[in-house]
Amino acid sequence: MITIKKYRLIAVAVMACGYLLSGCESFLEEAVYTEYDPAKLLQTEEGINSVLVSAYGELQFKGNNREFNHTFAEFPTDIALESGGGFEREAVLFMNFQWDESHAFFSNSWSKMYRAIRNANSLLDNIGLATSLPEQRLAELTAEARFIRAAAYFHLYDLFGPVPLITTSETLDMEPVRPSEADFSAFLTAELRAAADALPAVQDMIGKATKGAALAVLCKFYLNTKQWQLSADAADELIGLGQYGLFGAIEELFTVDNETNAEFIYTHPxxxxxxxxxxxxxxxxxxxxxxxxxxxxxxxxxxxxxxxxxxxxxxxxxxxxxxxxxxxxxxxxxxxxxxxxxxxxxxxxxxxxxxxxxxxxxxxxxDCPIIRYADILLSKAEALNELNGPTDDALALLNDIRERAGVSLLTLDNVPTPADFRDAVLRERGWEFFSEGLRRQDLVRHGQFIGSAIARGKAAKPHHVRYPIPRRELEANQQLTQNEGYD
Known part of the structure; x- marks a missing residue:
């Protein structure tokens, strides 16, 4: 199956050949190939896809996998550390909770996600120009752009909390303010809901947005913001699609030969x-x-x-x-x-x-799975426990993961209280998702990120549950406010 990356390489090669073969009649009439003209490019599905591929390229962790999945998400936790090479001087700051707003990793990640948002906005502002496309196809392409924009905001929220919501490429507001938690949540969930309603269940390329991917991000955002019932509902809707299931041999799940398995829901190829x-x-x-x-x-x-x-x-x-x-x-x-x-x-x-x-x-x-089916099952189990305490339904979801791993199954006697079940879920998530970039957000959600670090002798402070808004962004936008504790 073709991937987004392969499509992008082909597109770049075709564009390069076109530039080399094109000529001009005079200096004053020379075509400008570096100028983006949405009125022309976005009249066809081919043009729309070229913008989508560019947006996907920014959204995916290509070039930033080391930062997103490991430096940000595991080195400050109880799972992983780094030593050696020139990278150690960067990693040690995150292992020891010594980062500050000047670190390039923050500004690089901020810029990368906002470039994805910019590209998605440009498409959404102009997609109505493609009047020859069938209505359903136009709705699916629009939903892809909305998913990309929402997924980028999801990643930014995980790092920094609510960030400025830029929803059009035609804005004249050069200094947008940060929204409230409620306004940010309302926007993100509405975008993901709209995307899920319009996206197809299956795409023609690995890595493209699907209905399941939108529901998965929605489920995880609700979970991380402790909107338990909504998280469980999103999980139920995703499970009800009948598209996904646990892969049998967990130790073989991440091989290149098994990339097209039914457990990977949202993937960066x-x-x-x-x-x-x-x-x-x-x-x-x-x-x-x-x-x-x-x-x-x-x-x-x-x-x-x-x-x-x-x-x-x-x-x-x-x-x-x-x-x-x-x-x-x-x-x-x-x-x-x-x-x-x-x-x-x-x-x-x-x-x-x-x-x-x-x-x-x-x-x-x-490929790097961002959300897989095991995550949805454990997310639902966690949400059900927060709503109703330990139940047979929640325990069955937890035991699905344990059974696949070949370990002893739990009974309600093992997790008699909500706190016991909560701890069991957190332990299971650690064992299941190490090296996948989820540990920091799990510890933060469970209120154990700072305490776990202090127990390891780290200089962690309560405000470290969020990373600082990059200094470069604060200097460029006087309306931006820094996260608490970094002033």
């Missing part, structure tokens, strides 16, 4: 090409690991805390995704969990993204 690949494994290979000749092993090392590895039940199939020992290319046996005296080494490696045999240097083709 990758290709084994420079600039388009998943670079996770280049950071996960330990020193002198016997890599293939076409793989690359970075000096920057993603590691896993021993306490997290040892928290799994023995026999948990998800433990198979960790490298706990290996033989170097020199024949030396290396332990990664504990030394001979039983002291933690904090050096196990997550091999969840099983190395791609066809990788080119650091760039592997493993």
């Amino acid at each position: 990758y290709l084994p090409l420079s600039g388009f690949g998943n670079t996770y494994m280049a950071h996960a290979f330990p020193p002198n690991y016997p890599v293939l000749p076409n793989w690359e092993n970075y000096g920057a090392q993603y590691r896993t805390y021993t306490s997290f590895v040892k928290s799994f039940e023995p026999g948990d199939r998800r433990l198979r995704m960790f490298l706990t020992e290996y033989t170097t290319i020199q024949g030396q046996q290396v332990q990664l969990v504990e030394d001979e005296q039983g002291r933690p080494l904090d050096n196990a490696r997550s091999f969840k993204y099983v190395p791609d045999p066809s990788a080119i240097n650091a760039f592997h083709g493993n």
Whole structure:
């Protein structure tokens, strides 16, 4: 199946050929190829798709996977750490809660998401020009743009809280203010609802917005803002589509051969090409690991805390995704969990993204799921517990995940109170979604992000549950207000 990335490469090549072959009659009449003219480009579905592909390219974590999924989402938590290479000087700031508003990662992520929003707005402002398209098809393309815009705002909210809502490319407001939590939530949920109502259940390309993807983001936004009933309702609607299910062998879910499985709902696709690949494994290979000749092993090392590895039940199939020992290319046996005296080494490696045999240097083709079906089941279980306490229905959802992992099933006697069930869900989410960029938001939602960090000796403060608005944005917009604690 073709992916967004492949389509984008083809589009760029075609455009480049067109530029090279075009000529001009005189200097004054020379065509300007770098100027975007929506009145001409957006009259056809081909033109609309070219803008959509550009918007998807900004929305996806290509080039920012290291920041979104790991630096922001796991290094400040109880799962992962980093050492070595030039990247260590950046990672250590997040491991030790020493970041500030001047860090380039914040401004880069802000700009990337707002570029996706800009491209989606441009399409939404002008899509009515495509008068020759059937009404239903026009509605689907419009819904894709609304999904992209909403998904970008979802990512921004996860990092910074409510951010300025720019809903048109024709705005004259150069200094938009931050909306209230209520206004931001109302806009985002309305956009996702509208997108879900119009999007098809299945698309022709991996990575494009679907009805399930819109419902999944809606479910997770409701969950993270503790709108429990609405989260459970969105989960039910998604489950009712009948499009998704748990993949049988969890340890094989993230291989390149299994990318088109029914568990991945909302995915960012990758290709084994420079600039388009998943670079996770280049950071996960330990020193002198016997890599293939076409793989690359970075000096920057993603590691896993021993306490997290040892928290799994023995026999948990998800433990198979960790490298706990290996033989170097020199024949030396290396332990990664504990030394001979039983002291933690904090050096196990997550091999969840099983190395791609066809990788080119650091760039592997493993797609990155943003939301998968297991997440929806656990989200619904969590929401039901917050609404009604432990019930058979909530427990069955939790046990679906545990059964797939090959661990003991829980009974209501194991989780007799809402607090017990809440803790069980949080533990399960850690075991299920490590290396997927969800740990920070889960700990924040459960009120354990700061306490967990303090217990590890970090200088975490209550305001660290949100990252700071980038300094560059504050300097450019005098109406922007900084998040509490960063002034």
